[in-house]
Amino acid sequence: MTDTKKHIINxxxxxxxxxxxxxxVLDIIYYFTLYKKDLDExxxxxxxxxxxNKGIDIVYLGESSNFSYAxxxxxxxxxxxxxxxxxxxxxxGNLSKGACHAGIYYDILRNIPKNSDVKxxxxxxxxxxxxxxxIYSNLETxxxxxxxxxxxxxxxxxxxxxxxxxxxxxxxxxxxxxxRRGFKRQTFVLPHPFPYRNANEWDHGxxxxxxxxxxxxxxxxxxxxxCHHIKHFACTLDDKNPRIKDFDKIVKLCKKRGWQPVFNILxxxxxxxxxxxxxxxxxLLEQNVKYVTDRYESQGVIVVNNLRAVRDADFFDRDFPTxxxxxxxxxxxxxxxxxxxxxxxx
Amino acid sequence: xxxxxxxIKMLFNSIEFLIFFPIVTLxxxxxxxxxxxxMLLAASxxxxxxxxxxxxxxxxxxxLIDYSAGILIEKWKDDIPRKKSCLVIxxxxxxxxxxxFKYLNFCSAxxxxxxxxxxxxxxxxxxDIALPIGLSFHTFQSLSYVIEVxxxxxxxxxxxxxxxxxxxxxxxxxxxxxxxxQNLLRQLHEQKELQYDNIANGLRLILFGxxxxxxxxxxxxxYVDKIYENPFAYSSGDILLGMLFYSxxxxxxxxxxxxxxxxxxxxxxxxxxxxxxxxxxxxxIQEFWRRWHISLSTWFRDYLYIPLGGNRVTIPRWALxxxxxxxxxxxxxxxxxxxxxxxxxYGVLLILERGLRNIHLFxxxxxxxxxxxxxxxNVAKTFVIVTLLWSVFRATSFGNLHDLFTALFHNxxxxxxxxxxxxxxxxxxxxxxxxxxIRKSRFDVWCGQQKTLVRWCIYTFLLFAIIxxxxxxxxxxxxxxx
Numbered sequence: 113m114t115d116t117k118k119h120i121i122n123x124x125x126x127x128x129x130x131x132x133x134x135x136x137v138l139d140i141i142y143y144f145t146l147y148k149k150d151l152d153e154x155x156x157x158x159x160x161x162x163x164x165n166k167g168i169d170i171v172y173l174g175e176s177s178n179f180s181y182a183x184x185x186x187x188x189x190x191x192x193x194x195x196x197x198x199x200x201x202x203x204x205g206n207l208s209k210g211a212c213h214a215g216i217y218y219d220i221l222r223n224i225p226k227n228s229d230v231k232x233x234x235x236x237x238x239x240x241x242x243x244x245x246x247i248y249s250n251l252e253t254x255x256x257x258x259x260x261x262x263x264x265x266x267x268x269x270x271x272x273x274x275x276x277x278x279x280x281x282x283x284x285x286x287x288x289x290x291x292r293r294g295f296k297r298q299t300f301v302l303p304h305p306f307p308y309r310n311a312n313e314w315d316h317g318x319x320x321x322x323x324x325x326x327x328x329x330x331x332x333x334x335x336x337x338x339c340h341h342i343k344h345f346a347c348t349l350d351d352k353n354p355r356i357k358d359f360d361k362i363v364k365l366c367k368k369r370g371w372q373p374v375f376n377i378l379x380x381x382x383x384x385x386x387x388x389x390x391x392x393x394x395x396l397l398e399q400n401v402k403y404v405t406d407r408y409e410s411q412g413v414i415v416v417n418n419l420r421a422v423r424d425a426d427f428f429d430r431d432f433p434t435x436x437x438x439x440x441x442x443x444x445x446x447x448x449x450x451x452x453x454x455x456x457x458x
Numbered sequence: 459x460x461x462x463x464x465x466i467k468m469l470f471n472s473i474e475f476l477i478f479f480p481i482v483t484l485x486x487x488x489x490x491x492x493x494x495x496x497m498l499l500a501a502s503x504x505x506x507x508x509x510x511x512x513x514x515x516x517x518x519x520x521x522l523i524d525y526s527a528g529i530l531i532e533k534w535k536d537d538i539p540r541k542k543s544c545l546v547i548x549x550x551x552x553x554x555x556x557x558x559f560k561y562l563n564f565c566s567a568x569x570x571x572x573x574x575x576x577x578x579x580x581x582x583x584x585x586d587i588a589l590p591i592g593l594s595f596h597t598f599q600s601l602s603y604v605i606e607v608x609x610x611x612x613x614x615x616x617x618x619x620x621x622x623x624x625x626x627x628x629x630x631x632x633x634x635x636x637x638x639x640q641n642l643l644r645q646l647h648e649q650k651e652l653q654y655d656n657i658a659n660g661l662r663l664i665l666f667g668x669x670x671x672x673x674x675x676x677x678x679x680x681y682v683d684k685i686y687e688n689p690f691a692y693s694s695g696d697i698l699l700g701m702l703f704y705s706x707x708x709x710x711x712x713x714x715x716x717x718x719x720x721x722x723x724x725x726x727x728x729x730x731x732x733x734x735x736x737x738x739x740x741x742x743i744q745e746f747w748r749r750w751h752i753s754l755s756t757w758f759r760d761y762l763y764i765p766l767g768g769n770r771v772t773i774p775r776w777a778l779x780x781x782x783x784x785x786x787x788x789x790x791x792x793x794x795x796x797x798x799x800x801x802x803x804y805g806v807l808l809i810l811e812r813g814l815r816n817i818h819l820f821x822x823x824x825x826x827x828x829x830x831x832x833x834x835x836n837v838a839k840t841f842v843i844v845t846l847l848w849s850v851f852r853a854t855s856f857g858n859l860h861d862l863f864t865a866l867f868h869n870x871x872x873x874x875x876x877x878x879x880x881x882x883x884x885x886x887x888x889x890x891x892x893x894x895x896i897r898k899s900r901f902d903v904w905c906g907q908q909k910t911l912v913r914w915c916i917y918t919f920l921l922f923a924i925i926x927x928x929x930x931x932x933x934x935x936x937x938x939x940x
Contacts, residue, residue: 117652120652120653120654120657121652123654124654124657130914131917134914134917134918134921135921138918138921138922138925138926141922142922142925142926146926146927150926153930154930257930268925268926271925271926272473272925273473274930275471275672275924275925275926275928275930276471276472276473276476277469277471277472277473277932278472278473281932285588
């Protein structure tokens with residue numbers, strides 16, 4: 113290397129060092145000036161974590177299933193409130209946010225203050241959250257954006273990640289391609305010969321032929337609903353599923369923080385699934401619930417299986433598979449959770 | 459299996475690019491000269507394929523056609539008919555790719571509309587394909603090579619790798635500047651030595667470009683989008699503000715991108731052509747087009763306007779030439795009637811400007827102050843015209859444009875709804891001040907002339923602004939769609 117090159121490299125190295133020092137100072141300035149504002153504007157998750165304040169010994173992490181929707185409900189309490197009411201002497205903190213999934217729950221749990229009194233973490237397991245339909249949903253981008261500010265990193269670095277858009281941004285077309293490709297990878301296994309190998313094929317089969325599993329030719333609305341169910345449940349879970357990996361991380365975190373994890377498998381509209389998609393989809397759903405139960409019970413997690421706890425009439429939404437329950441549905445889920453906790457924990 | 463396209467696009471303002479750029483620059487200097495072309499070509503392919511990998515094949519086809527055409531044109535330099543047919547085949551096939559991807563659906567939709575108008579049935583065939591990133595840019599760059607070889611101004615490139623690199627050189631691959639072979643191809647062959655000034659100036663340009671895009675353009679863009687999405691919800695004042703913001707958004711956005719491109723190339727010792735020279739300080743439309751998107755306007759000048767006859771024709775013919783060039787320039791921007799009208803209007807304005815040139819209304823005004831006032835008035839007049847025309851450019855359709863102007867003239871009594879954050883005003887003010895400061899020299903040169911402490915204060919401010927004051931919304935580079 114020539115002397116000139118050495119000189120240039122030395123000169124550049126000195127400037128890189130000065131730049132690093134400048135960045136360190138800027139980080140401090142940013143932390144004390146704009147960080148709080150950015151945190152408030154760009155993530156709600158930190159505020160949710162902070163709800164686990166002193167005195168709260170149980171945290172309930174859920175999505176929209178926790179809330180009340182029906183105007184006719186006389187009991188508008190959330191599931192977490194019902195659980196609290198049936199566990200005297202315990203305080204349940206509501207750490208719920210609509211459209212959340214295990215990846216977000218992990219971040220919320222991770223940011224619970226170290227000095228909190230939490231002993232038990234009830235985490236909802238939404239069986240719809242495992243397929244590509246949810247993994248690549250358009251709600252994912254804002255959630256991933258929110259996660260950035262929760263990272264364990266210098267404030268300025270996190271703001272830089274936000275500024276340089278270090279989260280996935282999909283166009284509608286890209287998103288739909290990703291979902292389709294995801295379906296093709298998420299194959300499923302049934303104990304008998306079946307014409308479809310994955311949700312993509314099944315969805316196409318039902319959607320194009322407009323005939324249900326039992327040969328019935330129903331209305332277009334029913335076909336659309338059947339396809340929605342297929343896209344949300346037709347898969348066989350394994351440890352490669354990103355949501356399973358998130359739940360694994362939650363279990364590890366709970367162990368590390370000394371909390372008892374409780375997985376609350378949410379009720380799905382099995383009556384509707386049965387009538388529209390037949391026993392095959394139900395079989396897959398049951399198998400996936402079994403997979404989750406076996407996998408996490410063996411790791412010391414208390415798993416509450418609510419899959420069949422709510423009947424068709426107690427589901428609020430009629431044209432899309434959701435976990436929005438009427439009051440009797442919420443009461444049933446809450447009762448199962450609290451009774452399991454009483455039996456196995458308190 | 460990873461997705462076939464990356465959800466996180468490798469834009470200049472992405473975290474991926476912050477990793478990609480230093481690695482490529484470092485590798486460039488670590489490699490011996492004879493392998494640098496290969497490394498840069500591989501890096502450029504990687505950069506391009508980060509968007510939609512299979513589209514590299516389209517680029518490869520264009521490269522192959524024009525590479526072969528260049529060699530054949532040179533081979534048959536004395537056989538004019540063959541040489542000419544070779545040029546025509548190359549131009550037609552290169553433009554055909556552009557036509558299929560960019561204009562076919564537009565033409566098809568208009569044919570259907572026309573058929574419906576006359577009561578004929580015409581099935582509309584829509585190709586469900588995304589426009590390859592930067593297709594218009596590298597098509598024009600490829601064409602400039604073939605034309606220059608045809609004219610005998612450039613020797614045909616025999617090394618396929620170097621030619622491919624000329625078309626694909628990553629800093630200017632997706633939105634230019636549209637380079638000429640005499641400038642870029644020559645430099646690609648040169649052995650570049652590590653020079654401190656190149657690194658420093660290149661990094662200064664990148665920093666400034668990021669500031670323009672992320673702090674100025676993106677912070678203003680959020681308001682512009684709101685106004686254009688629903689003009690009726692805003693007062694006349696808001697709409698005027700939105701139009702003003704768009705003028706600076708598109709300038710900051712494109713100037714920012716070009717500046718980063720120039721900076722990336724300069725860190726490796728390559729000098730790309732300047733694309734902007736303070737266009738909003740122009741005193742006339744003609745001057746504006748000498749200072750705005752220079753690489754495109756000079757492309758049209760060299761390869762369309764002059765071949766059509768340029769100035770050396772009768773006035774009616776010149777007027778026709780001007781209209782043709784600017785209408786084509788409008789269509790180049792996008793397959794939409796709004797772009798065509800935008801370009802055509804510029805043509806009309808230039809004709810009017812030339813017509814009015816001989817009317818010397820202000821000749822009697824003398825003295826420095828008087829001249830300064832006239833200059834300021836001219837700059838203001840040009841800026842108002844350009845801003846009005848940007849609204850045609852920005853509108854998604856004529857309906858959208860109609861809504862915008864209807865709301866502008868009818869919502870005068872409405873209270874202002876647009877809550878503009880202080881950062882948007884600060885960014886805009888700083889942009890205008892900087893633009894005035896750098897009117898005589900480029901930012902890197904101007905910055906280099908400052909004292910060390912001032913220079914570092916500028917770096918610190920730009921760095922802080924880019925990281926902490928930039929918009930958190932995803933607003934793509936406007937010229938990416940072209």
